[in-house]
Amino acid sequence: MKIDNFLKIIMSPKIFSYTLIWLIVLVFFGTIAQKNIGLYASQMKYFSSFFFLFLGFIPLPGGRLILLFMTINLFSSLFKRNLWQLKKFGIIIVHLGGLLLLLGGGLTAYFSSEGNMIIAEGETSNYVDDYHDMELVFVNNTFKDSIEYTVVDEPLLKEGNRFNLFENGPEIYILSNIKNVRIENRISPADSIYKGLLEKFVLLPKKPEPENTQNRPALIYKIQGTSNGLDGIYGLFLGQGLNDYFQLKEQDFHSEYRRKRTYVPFEIELIDFEKIMHPGTNVAKSFSSEVNLIEDGIPRRTLIKMNEPLRHKGYTFFQASFIENLDKETTVLATVKNYGRLFPYISSIIMSVGLLIHLLISLPKMIKKKST
Amino acid sequence: MNLKRINILFLYFGLSMLTFFSSLSAFEVENIPVQSEGRVKPLDTFARNLLLRFYGKREIKDQKINATDWLLDLILYPQEGRQRKIFNIRNPEVVSSLFLDWYTDHKYSYNEIIDGLSSQVDLINTIEQKDNSIRTPFDKQLLELSENALIFEKLSYMKNIKLIPPALLDENAVWQSPFDFIISGVTPSYHQEEILNSLQQYLAARFQNNDSEIKHALSNYENVLSGLSFNSVNVEKLKDETWMNSANLFVKSLAFYILSFLIIGLSWMVKPVLFRKISYLFLIIGFFIHGYGILLRMQIMGRPPVSTLYESVIFVSFILLLLAVLLEYFRKDGLGIFVGSVGGSILHFIGFSYASDGDTLGMLVAVLDSNFWLATHVTTITIGYGASLVAGFVGHLYLVQNILDPVNSKKLKSIFNNLFGITLVALFFTLFGTILGGIWADQSWGRFWGWDPKENGALLIVLWQLLMIHSRLSGIARPPLFALGMALNNIIVALAWFGVNLLQVGLHSYGFDDGVARNLYLFISFEILFCLGLYFFPRLKSRFQTI
Known part of the structure; x- marks a missing residue:
């Protein structure tokens, strides 16, 4: 009996109305918040979360929970007995389409990844830079024919974290993880514990920009147990030109702080980047990258244009941006792997078919009403 | 029935006259x-556009x-031109x-x-270095004035x-000005020289006020242009655009809408049937002029009806009128005329306030420059805005009717049925x-949905309408509450349409809006x-009353 009542509530269209009201409130305030905290932070806080804290201490349901609830409500409402009538056939189909759209959204939320592939003209790349996550990398330069990377992922790089780089290897102690850094000259000579960049400069946090891509993150860490006595405190920031060199396990290493890389099972070579402007203006008319898609050493030539991406092996490459240097141009290809990609396409077709059927079913009724 | 046939004939005749005249006209200096x-x-x-600027x-x-x-006077008589009061300075500072x-x-x-400006070169240079967000209104206007000067x-x-087409007739090449040939000493190619000659001939004739020579020069000019095998230059299109500039079609359609409104007002006092029909006729004439204006713009720019905020206002009002005309056709009681004439006029006025950045027929940034998606997504969503506004309007009328004549439940019910139908549309x-917008975003940016303000705005309208429909069907909302909800839907449409540009975040923020915020707040309150x-x-x- 109790379960029956519970089911009744879950599948009730009234519940749907109330969840809609909350979603409207959420979307409204989540959008307003973007002006202050930026698109990404607001998306994380309000839409991609199950709960968020209002005023810092009141937990309220976030977008994911609401959409999950809506999906359950929509799904269970399909079991209502009085729904399954021929005259409601179109309506059933429309709601199935909506359900599919929500399911696709869930799939995308959990199983998609995105980032940038940045390639200069004439160069080749096989990895994607994450938009948000960083990684600390120790590069082993000892071997002539190969490079060995030891990668520390973002979750380990929290302030106060300690870990060993290899088994019984040197210990890393994260002193500070800075979202957006300001680099300043040291006024007085540094303590001898500061090494590398930090001998001459200090890394200070500054207010993060709303758009995450405009931030320059940095990391300050302490390393102990190097074999050439270079233990000390080091600083690293994104895009740093000079590297710090260590000897670890009697081998030569240097460290880098970079955007998290994901490797793709093929390579892309940029042959030529082209930008066409509306004549006599600074307004771009089109961007395009002529690339070689290299797989098993065999190149295939293809053109990536605005609104015309390259799709290969589940990855999609979009012409997103470019960097203009004096000597050569660099293309920025937004790269996405998304298993839920086709859902919106399918569900919109299903929903339009459903509406069409509903229209055809109710048309005779409407005409009859008019003639009486 | 008879009246309807006359309407159509009249419109057909009118439109064909318009096109006929615009194509027959001679090549004037305005068409160069x-x-x-x-x-x-x-x-x-x-x-x-220059005058609009200055x-x-x-x-x-x-x-x-x-x-x-x-x-042309400025070019031929620069001394007089420099004394013409042409610069509009709104800031007393x-x-x-x-x-x-x-x-x-x-x-x-x-x-x-010019003297005042040249004595402040240092100040102007400092303003130029500043970021636009920290410039004061004084800074902005002084800078604008110096740029204009x-x-x-x-x-x-x-x-x-830039009057002279490039030597190689390439669509993406930059044209040259007559001055370029004098200073850089580039030898003009054959067609460039011909154009330079006709131009010189024209200016000389104009200077001497020699009418026959002017005509001769212009016909030379036209012949040279027609002889070019160059897609960018189409003499007929140039004539059409000049004609459209002087015709001010949207001012004319506005005039008809206002007229229609006045006459429908009259019909409430005397001769209801006759005046309602006349008013309907005017509404339809205005509607056709309106549509013709949109069609001409589409032809000239070679792109679908909506690509800027200005065009979206004009197109939304077109959709509103379309639905209003249909509503009137089915109801025949003046309600559709009222919705169409008032809504159309208001939207025209809003449109005119955006004309300075939209009516100039500017070009689009790369991501928007896709006729397929402009035609599908943008047109669909704009039709949605138009239909939502009509629903909002009818919602208002339902509430008013509910006050004025609550006992006439048959009329209330019929208005409600129309309201519900339009909401579904x-x-x-x-x-x-x-x-479709999500699919476009998936095609060009690689994600279907990104919680971007513009996307959220559109989503809010959808959610609100879903809420209204489900609340009505599940019995939470009775008809008056539903009508209230749809009336308030106007606020959400306004926020999604104009409001998101104020946030200035995300990929969609190609809007630009100073001073819109205040009007928006006024409207919402x-x-x-x-x-x-x-x-x-x-x-x-x-x-x-019960007390």
Whole structure:
């Protein structure tokens, strides 16, 4: 009996109305918040979360929970007995389409990844830079024919974290993880514990920009147990030109702080980047990258244009941006792997078919009403 | 039935006359092609846009001179041109910084402002270094004025009037000004020389006021242009655009809508049937002129109806009118005419306030420059906006009817049925417009949904309409509450349409809006007060009556 009542509530269209009201409130305030905290932070806080804290201490349901609830409500409402009538056939189909759209959204939320592939003209790349996550990398330069990377992922790089780089290897102690850094000259000579960049400069946090891509993150860490006595405190920031060199396990290493890389099972070579402007203006008319898609050493030539991406092996490459240097141009290809990609396409077709059927079913009724 | 046939005949005749006249007209100096802001346009549009920039309006009304004549006079008689009061300065601080007196018409000549400007070069340079977000209104206007003065100076010796097509007839190549040939000493190619010659011939004839020579020069000019095998130059299109500039079609459609509104008002007092029919006729005439204007713009730019905010306003009002005309056709009681004439007029006025950045027929940034998606997503979502506004409007009328004549339940019910039907239409278009937008985003940015303000705005409309429909069907909302909800839907449409540009975040923020915020707040507060008032008035009244 109790379960029956519970089911009744879950599948009730009234519940749907109330969840809609909350979603409207959420979307409204989540959008307003973007002006202050930026698109990404607001998306994380309000839409991609199950709960968020209002005023810092009141937990309220976030977008994911609401959409999950809506999906359950929509799904269970399909079991209502009085729904399954021929005259409601179109309506059933429309709601199935909506359900599919929500399911696709869930799939995308959990199983998609995105980032940038940045390639200069004439160069080749096989990895994607994450938009948000960083990684600390120790590069082993000892071997002539190969490079060995030891990668520390973002979750380990929290302030106060300690870990060993290899088994019984040197210990890393994260002193500070800075979202957006300001680099300043040291006024007085540094303590001898500061090494590398930090001998001459200090890394200070500054207010993060709303758009995450405009931030320059940095990391300050302490390393102990190097074999050439270079233990000390080091600083690293994104895009740093000079590297710090260590000897670890009697081998030569240097460290880098970079955007998290994901490797793709093929390579892309940029042959030529082209930008066409509306004549006599600074307004771009089109961007395009002529690339070689290299797989098993065999190149295939293809053109990536605005609104015309390259799709290969589940990855999609979009012409997103470019960097203009004096000597050569660099293309920025937004790269996405998304298993839920086709859902919106399918569900919109299903929903339009459903509406069409509903229209055809109710048309005779409407005409009859008019003639009486 | 008879009246309807006459309508159609009349319109057909009118439209064919319009096109006939615009194509037969001779090649005038206004039609000469110029390349500016990324496309080839007639000299008339070029000159009008300059005037809009300097003077704030597209023509100088009180001096009885059209834009092209003003520009040519400036070239031929630069001394007089520099004394013409052409610069509109709205800021008294700027005026006093130029050592000038504050005139009530705010108009100053080049000779008046140039001394003041050149004595402040250092200040202007400092302003130029500043980021736009920290410039004060004074900074912005002074900078704008100094830029305008520079443009004006170059105009007088034709340095920035790109009249000469490139030597290689390539669509993406930059055209040259007559000045380029004098200074750089480039030898013109054959067709360039021919154009330069006809231009020189024309200017000389104009200087001597020799009418027959002017005609001769222009026909030469036209022959050279027609002889070019160049896609960017199409003499007929140039003529069409010049004609459209002078015809001011949207002002005419507005006039018909206002007229229609006045007559429907009259019909409430005397001869209801006759005046309602006349009013309907005017509404339809206005609607066709309106549609023809949109069609012409589409032809000239070669792209679907909506690509800028201005065009979206004009197109939304077109959709609103379409639905209103249909509503009137089915109801025949003046309700559709009322919705169409009032809604159409309001939207026209809103459109005119955006005309300065949209009516100039500018070019689009790369991501938007896709006719397929402009045609599908943007058009669908704009139709959705239009239908939502009609639903909102009918929602208001339902609430008013509920106060004026609550006992006439048959009429109330019929208005409600129309309201519900239009809401379904609106939901259909906003929902698919939003999904299509997601698919476009998936095609060009790689994600279907990114919680971007513009996307969220469209989503809010969809959610609100879903909420209203489900609340009605599940019995939470009775018809008056549903009508209130749809009336308030206007606020959400306004926020999604204009409001998101104020946030200035995300990939969609190609909008630009100073001062829109205040109007938006006014509109929102007014709507909330007005609709809630309409909704609660009958309840309070009945409570007082029972006491």
